[in-house]
Structure formats: structure tokens, C-alpha cells
Amino acid sequence: MAHVFCVANQKGGVGKTTTSVNLAAALYQAGQRTLLIDLDPQGNATMGSGIDKRGLTNSIYHLLVGLAGLEVVRVASPPGGYDILPSNRDLAGAEIELVNLERREKRLREALAAFDADYDFVLIDCPPSLSLLTLNGLCSAHGVIIPMQCEYYAMEGLSDLVNSIKKVHANFNRELKIIGLLRVMFDPRMTLQQQVSAQLESHFGDKVFNTVVPRNVRLAEAPSHGLPGVVFDRASRGAQAYLAFAGELVERVKTL
Ligand code: ADP
Ligand code: MG
Numbered sequence: 001m002a003h004v005f006c007v008a009n010q011k012g013g014v015g016k017t018t019t020s021v022n023l024a025a026a027l028y029q030a031g032q033r034t035l036l037i038d039l040d041p042q043g044n045a046t047m048g049s050g051i052d053k054r055g056l057t058n059s060i061y062h063l064l065v066g067l068a069g070l071e072v073v074r075v076a077s078p079p080g081g082y083d084i085l086p087s088n089r090d091l092a093g094a095e096i097e098l099v100n101l102e103r104r105e106k107r108l109r110e111a112l113a114a115f116d117a118d119y120d121f122v123l124i125d126c127p128p129s130l131s132l133l134t135l136n137g138l139c140s141a142h143g144v145i146i147p148m149q150c151e152y153y154a155m156e157g158l159s160d161l162v163n164s165i166k167k168v169h170a171n172f173n174r175e176l177k178i179i180g181l182l183r184v185m186f187d188p189r190m191t192l193q194q195q196v197s198a199q200l201e202s203h204f205g206d207k208v209f210n211t212v213v214p215r216n217v218r219l220a221e222a223p224s225h226g227l228p229g230v231v232f233d234r235a236s237r238g239a240q241a242y243l244a245f246a247g248e249l250v251e252r253v254k255t256l
Contacts, residue, residue, distance in 0.1 A: 002035075002119040003253050004112065005179060006141040010164070011157050012128035015147040015184035016040075018219055018229070020125035021048040021080070022239070023145075025228035026246035028081035032120040035074070037108070038087035039137050040127040046086040049077035050226040053088035061090040064107045064136065065097050070115050079231045083119075091133070098132050105132065105172060109140040130164050138168045142256070143179035145249075147213075150183055150196035155203075179252065182245065184213040209252075211245040214238060 007020045017040070024036040038045040038060060043053035053059075062068035063085060074083045098104045112122065124137040138144070144165055148154050162178070169176045181204055187193055201208050213219075216238030222229040230239040 002116050002122050003143075003256075004122040004124070004141045006124045006126050006134075006137045006144045007147060008124075008126040008134060008137065008144050008161065009146055009148060009157070010128060010130050010134075010161055014128075014149055015182075015213070016128070017044045017048060017125050018223075019145070019147045019182060019184060019213075019242075020045050020123050021223075021228045022219070022230050022242035023246055023249070024049075024077075024082045024084075024121075024123050025080040025230045026243045027121050027123075027250070029230065029243070030246050030250060032246075032250065033118065034082040035115075035119045035122045036077070036080075036082050036084045037122065037124045037137075038085060039091075039108075039124055039133050040087060041089055041091040041133075042127070043086070043088045043091075044223065045125040046084065046088065047226065048223040048228065049082075049084050049086075050079045051075060051077060051084065051086050053086060056086055056088055056090075059090055060085045060087045061094045063111050064091075064094045065101070066107075070111050077228075079227045095132055098136075105135045105139050108136040112140055135168065135172070138165070138176060139172050141173070142175050143177050145179050145182060147182045147184045148200075149185050150193040150200070152192065152196070154196055155199065178207055179249075179256075180207050180209045182209050182211065182213065185215045186212045187215050209245065209248055211241055211248050213241040213245065216241075 218236035219229040219238035222232035
């Protein structure tokens with residue numbers, strides 16, 4: 001059975017896509033059969049996986065509105081090694097079209113069901129909103145991985161997200177739980193970041209992953225080469241952190 005995890009945080013620019021792409025590539029390198037789902041119309045996970053979002057015949061949009069099956073939408077990420085359901089601007093329209101469809105929040109879940117045996121991990125890169133797209137992600141998942149920066153307002157945003165996850169759990173998906181919080185773009189020289197990091201640990205205990213992803217320019221440079229950071233510069237501190245995170249996640253799922 002595949003472990004299906006959303007990478008979610010309603011804030012933009014907090015490292016969801018960087019985490020999704022690098023975790024997918026690191027899991028593949030650890031021998032895990034992995035599917036990455038780009039659920040953001042910006043298509044950043046698609047581009048970062050070496051796939052040109054402008055040239056797609058089919059995308060996750062076609063899957064969600066019922067125009068194409070998963071087997072025709074999925075493509076392999078040549079540099080990453082994992083499979084991906086790519087996205088582009090078409091997906092922005094899905095939001096409106098989905099409203100009128102039956103079981104609109106379960107479209108992705110139903111599409112994934114038949115392919116469960118193909119993968120060990122399915123990662124869903126969510127858009128920065130609590131939209132119908134994100135709801136489709138959360139309804140499909142067993143758990144949520146929350147990347148966050150250790151900043152002043154981080155805790156506040158986190159409680160909104162935790163409440164939304166609770167609502168989805170209560171109303172749509174009894175399986176859903178928080179797998180863990182991942183500290184990203186961490187700069188240990190900043191006292192404030194250390195304080196927020198310690199606050200997270202005392203508040204959320206072992207829901208905070210041990211791995212901390214440092215702020216590292218190589219991770220930011222990789223997408224412009226169409227490569228996951230762990231492929232672009234495997235030796236960089238950022239890449240090493242995501243490789244360690246994949247190992248930590250593989251261990252953690254054994255306890256779920
Ligand atoms: P989101 O998907 O949440 O909007 P991204 O993953 O796109 O966030 O990250 C936002 C920006 O920060 C991007 O330019 C990305 O390259 C950069 N970034 C993400 N993680 C790191 C990191 N650990 N170190 C340096 N830059 C990072
Ligand atoms: Mg993103």
C-alpha cells in the first residue's frame with residue numbers, strides 16, 4: 001500500500017515545492033517507488049522535475065475533471081527517477097469546473113485508487129491556499145507533511161492549518177493525520193529562528209522531524225536547471241538534508 005502524503009502549508013514561499021521535489025528524488029534514490037503530484041497551477045514542481053509545463057498534452061487538470069486517466073497523465077521525471085502528474089495554468093480552471101462535479105473533493109482520491117500498488121510513496125505538492133484543489137489533496141492523503149520556516153508568524157499560520165486539517169479529518173477523511181513538521185530554510189545564526197524552533201519542539205514534540213533543512217542557495221538554484229537539488233548538487237548541505245529527511249520518513253512510516 002502506498003503512503004500518500006500532502007506537502008501543505010497555506011502560506012506561499014515556505015518550501016512546499018522544494019520539499020516535494022527533493023523528497024521525491026531522495027525517496028527514489030532510497031529505492032522507493034514514488035509518484036509526485038503537482039497540485040499547484042504554478043507548475044513549479046513540474047518544472048523542477050525537468051518537465052516543461054508549457055508543452056503538456058495532459059495534466060493533472062485533465063485527470064481531475066475526468067478528461068484523462070492517471071496512466072495517460074503520468075510521466076517520468078528523467079532527472080528525478082520518480083513519476084509525476086504534471087501541472088500548468090490549466091489547473092486554475094479546474095477549481096471552477098470542479099464545483100459543479102459530483103464528489104468534487106474526492107476526484108483525486110478516486111483516480112489514485114487503482115494505482116495504489118504501483119507506488120511506495122505518493123507526494124502531493126499543494127497550492128498555497130485551502131482551496132478545493134488542496135481539499136482534493138487532503139482527501140486523498142493519509143497524512144500531511146508541513147514545511148515551515150522558523151519565523152515569528154509561523155506559529156500563528158500553523159494553528160490555521162492544523163484547524164483546517166482537523167475539519168477535513170472530521171468531515172471527509174478519517175485517516176488524515178499530521179505526519180510531521182519540517183523546519184526548512186533554517187539559519188542557525190538567527191536567534192529568533194532558534195527560539196521558534198525550540199518552541200515548535202516543546203509544543204509539538206515528536207511531530208517535529210529531527211531533520212532540519214538549512215537555507216542553502218544550491219536548493220534555490222536547482223529548479224532553473226530543471227533538476228531536483230539532490231541531483232543538481234548532491235553534496236550540498238541542502239541536498240544532504242533532504243536525503244536524510246527521506247531516510248527519516250522511511251523509518252517513521254514503519255511506526256504509523
Ligand atoms: P512554496 O512551494 O511553499 O511556495 P518553494 O519551495 O517554491 O515554496 O520555495 C520558495 C522559494 O524559496 C524558492 O525560490 C525556493 O527556491 C527557495 N527555497 C526553498 N527552500 C530553500 C532552502 N532550504 N534554502 C534556500 N532557498 C530555498
Ligand atoms: Mg509551491
